[in-house]
Amino acid sequence: MLNTVDSKFDPDLERDIANLLQFHYGDGLVYLPSNQSESLLRMAKNLGFIDSEGYLTKKGRFLIAKYQFS
Numbered sequence: 001m002l003n004t005v006d007s008k009f010d011p012d013l014e015r016d017i018a019n020l021l022q023f024h025y026g027d028g029l030v031y032l033p034s035n036q037s038e039s040l041l042r043m044a045k046n047l048g049f050i051d052s053e054g055y056l057t058k059k060g061r062f063l064i065a066k067y068q069f070s
Helices: 011-021 038-046 058-068
Strands: none
Touching: 011 058, 038 058
């Protein structure tokens, strides 16, 4: 099984990122809701959950699945 994040990763931050990633559309582009921080979006990009163009990555899809099915 692929690990989506390092074991030292803050679980609250991981959950916040997973919630943010749910705001993607069929094309995979992630949109920032008005109540979310831009810093969270930047962090998701830096950690590889979103690519540089704003699209959900494979790693991001695994994180969403982790929270949807757990």
